[in-house]
Each structure stands twice: as C-alpha cells, then as structure tokens.
Amino acid sequence: MVNGWMAFSRDLQEQLPLVLNGLIETLNLTVAISISGLLLGVVVFYLSTCRSALIRQVTKGYISFFIGMPLIVLLFLIYYGLPQWGVRMSPFTVAFIGFTLNVAAYNAAYLTTAFNGMDATELEAAHAQGFSDGQVFRYITLPQVLRLSVPALTNQVIGNLKDSSVAFLIQYTEFFARVQELAATNFQFFKAYLFAALVYLAIVSLIVVIARMIEKRICIIG
Amino acid sequence: MALIEIRELEKRFNDQRVLAGVNLDVEAGEIKVVMGPSGCGKSTLLRCLNRLVDPTSGTIHFDGQEVTGPMVDVRLLRQKIGFVFQQFALYRHLSVLDNVTLGLRKLQKLRKPDAEEKAMAQLERLGMAAHKDKFPAQISGGQKQRVALARALAMDPAMIVLDEPTSALDPVMCREVGELIRQLNSEGVTMLCVTHDIDLAQAISEKAVFLNQGVVSAEATFAALANHDHEATRTFFNRTKA
Numbered sequence A: 001m002v003n004g005w006m007a008f009s010r011d012l013q014e015q016l017p018l019v020l021n022g023l024i025e026t027l028n029l030t031v032a033i034s035i036s037g038l039l040l041g042v043v044v045f046y047l048s049t050c051r052s053a054l055i056r057q058v059t060k061g062y063i064s065f066f067i068g069m070p071l072i073v074l075l076f077l078i079y080y081g082l083p084q085w086g087v088r089m090s091p092f093t094v095a096f097i098g099f100t101l102n103v104a105a106y107n108a109a110y111l112t113t114a115f116n117g118m119d120a121t122e123l124e125a126a127h128a129q130g131f132s133d134g135q136v137f138r139y140i141t142l143p144q145v146l147r148l149s150v151p152a153l154t155n156q157v158i159g160n161l162k163d164s165s166v167a168f169l170i171q172y173t174e175f176f177a178r179v180q181e182l183a184a185t186n187f188q189f190f191k192a193y194l195f196a197a198l199v200y201l202a203i204v205s206l207i208v209v210i211a212r213m214i215e216k217r218i219c220i221i222g
Numbered sequence B: 001m002a003l004i005e006i007r008e009l010e011k012r013f014n015d016q017r018v019l020a021g022v023n024l025d026v027e028a029g030e031i032k033v034v035m036g037p038s039g040c041g042k043s044t045l046l047r048c049l050n051r052l053v054d055p056t057s058g059t060i061h062f063d064g065q066e067v068t069g070p071m072v073d074v075r076l077l078r079q080k081i082g083f084v085f086q087q088f089a090l091y092r093h094l095s096v097l098d099n100v101t102l103g104l105r106k107l108q109k110l111r112k113p114d115a116e117e118k119a120m121a122q123l124e125r126l127g128m129a130a131h132k133d134k135f136p137a138q139i140s141g142g143q144k145q146r147v148a149l150a151r152a153l154a155m156d157p158a159m160i161v162l163d164e165p166t167s168a169l170d171p172v173m174c175r176e177v178g179e180l181i182r183q184l185n186s187e188g189v190t191m192l193c194v195t196h197d198i199d200l201a202q203a204i205s206e207k208a209v210f211l212n213q214g215v216v217s218a219e220a221t222f223a224a225l226a227n228h229d230h231e232a233t234r235t236f237f238n239r240t241k242a
C-alpha cells in the first residue's frame, strides 16, 4: 500500500508538467466555452424574444435541438464525421464549437425562464418611454434576466468544467486524458482518479465562491 | 386647437369592438378624468395615444399632428407623452435615481451629471430626493408612484397619461397621490387620467368623461352625471359613489 502511494507520487512528480499542461488545457476549454456559450446564449435568447414569429420559431428549434442532442454525438459528428467531407479541425476547435453550440442552448433556456418571470409592465413602461426594442433589451431585459440567472449560469459553468473531460474522446489532451496516462504507467487507477476527483472538486469550489461574490454584488434588492 | 383630439377612434381585437368611435379632446393645461366600467376600453384608449396599441380606424391629433399614420415617429411621440401605470412599473434593477435618469441619458442623450441634476430636480419636486439611492422594492407604493411621476416628468412631456394610478394603493396613499396630481396640474401639467376611483376623480377634477360600451357617452360634472338622463351613466355614478 505504502509502496503504491510512493510509486504514484513519484510518477505524478515525473509527469507533473504533462498533468499541469492538461489542467491548463482543461481550464482553457472551460473558460473559452463558458464565455462563448454565454455570449451565444444571449444572442439566441435575444432572437427568441424578437417580434418575428419565424425567427422565434427557428431559435426555439435551435434550443430544443441542441438540448436534445447528446454532446458526445455532436463532438464525434464534427471530429470524426466532417473530415469525410474534407472539413478537418483541431480537437480544441471541435470541442470549442461543439460545446459552444450546446452550452448556448442551455444558457438561452435559463435566460428564457427568467424572462418569463419578468414583470411585463416594466417592459411596457420602457416602450412607453420611447425606448426601441433593442434598448429595452439592453437596459431592462438583459440586466434583470442575467442577474436572476446567476445561479443557473454558475451551474452551467460547473457543468462545462466537468463535461470538458469528454473532450479527451476527440483527442484533446486535457487534464483527465493526462490522468489516464498517469494511471496507465503505474496501474494505480484508484489513486489517479481520486487525485483527479479532488482537483475537479477544488476548481468547482473556486467557481462557487466566485459566483457567490458576483451574486452578492449584482443581486436585485427585493 | 386642443392638445389631443380623438375622433371616431375604433379598436377591434379580433371580433371584439373595444373602442367603437371615441371622440375626446384634452386641452393643454387641463386635467381630464375618464371613468367607466371594467373592460370598457380605458386602458386601450390610453395605449392608442402613444401607439402601444394601433387603432383600427379613426384619428388622433397630438399637438396638431396626426399620430395614427404609418409615417409617424412613434418613439418620438412616446417621449412626449409621459405614461404612469397602475403597477408603477419602476425598473426593479435600478435605483430610484437611475429609474429617472435612464430615459434622460439614453433617449435625450444627456451626460450623466446633467441627467442626474434634472432627475434630482423632479425627485425634489415630488418629495423623493431623500430616497434617490433606494431600490423600488425598498419604498412604499405611494412612493413608487411618486418616482413613476418623476420619471415621466423628467422627460419634459407635453402631457402625462395615468392609467388607474391609485388602484394599487391604500386609501391614505390614494389621497396623497391625488393631491399630488392636482398640484402638478395646477403647476401647468396637462393630464389625462383613467380611474375607477370616484374619490380620486372628484379630488382632481370637477368633471368626468364616461366611457361605456366603446364610446364616450357623457362628459359632465359629477352632480350632472349622477342625475344623467342616460340610465347606465346614472347607475354607474351613483353606484361608485355609494
């Protein structure tokens, strides 16, 4: 047992640069898709509140489609499927595109839920003041809906971190892929995956703390 | 010429004829009270004025300009008509001060200090200056309606339109807001007020317009309305008084 731990920590030290590299890749992907997923989510949400029934229908379709489609299928489709049509992209690019499409659909759904709880007379008051549709969205709808959605959006960021491990299946050498390699060198699977679990947990805790701080600063009084 | 001239205004929602030929004038400087049973189209009438609702037919002249045509700059029109709602409709994520400055900054393009100066003048006028940093959830209903009035007045509108401004208030606050409305009118603010509340109506005006079944069926003093030839009018003004 003691031998096992020593072997594990020796290998971990040896492979630490690779593991750290993987961790950076994981954080890269998580941060990138959290930002792009939020931005695209806001755009999709904006379109879903638009006056044109056709655009609303299309965005509803988008949300249902990407929430219904398993992420892994989407990633495999882009990474292994598209090359048959001559479209080849790096694992990071594929992961970035696949995750963004998926995360945006979820974020748009959260924002829509918050929007449905909004007071319609505030929006009417804004229109009555003379604000354009775009201004009402920017100054009234979006600030309120984003604040109300902080908990759901935080959960999504946590989900992004956890789901990013799926990207190793399309050859993206992120943290979990590196831990797999580590485990394979000394067969200390339990220790390796426990180590991975603790690292993920630590990052999740950090995200939660940051989210609490954000929530405290921007919450709507009342 | 009256500030607002409504002629044969008609609005249909599907088959329902909510407004069936309304004729109404509002003179600059006056306060006009419109009363009528629930669902008679009072809110719809007000919404037609600033095109929150598009009328089916008829004309509305605002300051001599026809406002029902397709070429009208609706957003400019709306900036000239201050709207006050029953539910106050303050922007809940903004402080009292920011509620008032938002329109000044984004619509009138004032710089922040100028917008705040102008907003503070209105909050001062309505006795809300001390509450400028509070959020809507932190003030009472009567105070919210004061802020809503300040927000409307800050835009220098040609008139203020009020849709049941006291329906969500308790009797004491009702009276308070009623006095405020009268005071503002005596300072020269043109107002068109829709209400169920006969006490409010009598507090702010000698006369009322009775809107019933989609048309203005009478416009007279309260005494005359309560003894009107027309039975529905007589009943309404006697019932609401009791």
Ligand SMILES: Nc1ncnc2c1ncn2[C@@H]1O[C@H](COP(=O)(O)OP(=O)(O)OP(=O)(O)O)[C@@H](O)[C@H]1O
Binding pocket: B013, B018, B036, B037, B038, B039, B040, B041, B042, B043, B044, B045
């Ligand atoms: N957007 C709409 N679509 C369909 N019907 C509507 C719409 N807005 C109002 N109506 C109908 O028009 C009628 C008049 O509504 P309105 O809100 O103008 O009445 P009101 O006199 O303001 O009533 P209240 O005193 O209850 O506020 C109602 O029967 C209502 O159902």
Ligand SMILES: [Mg+2]
Binding pocket: B042, B043, B044, B163
């Ligand atoms: Mg109404």
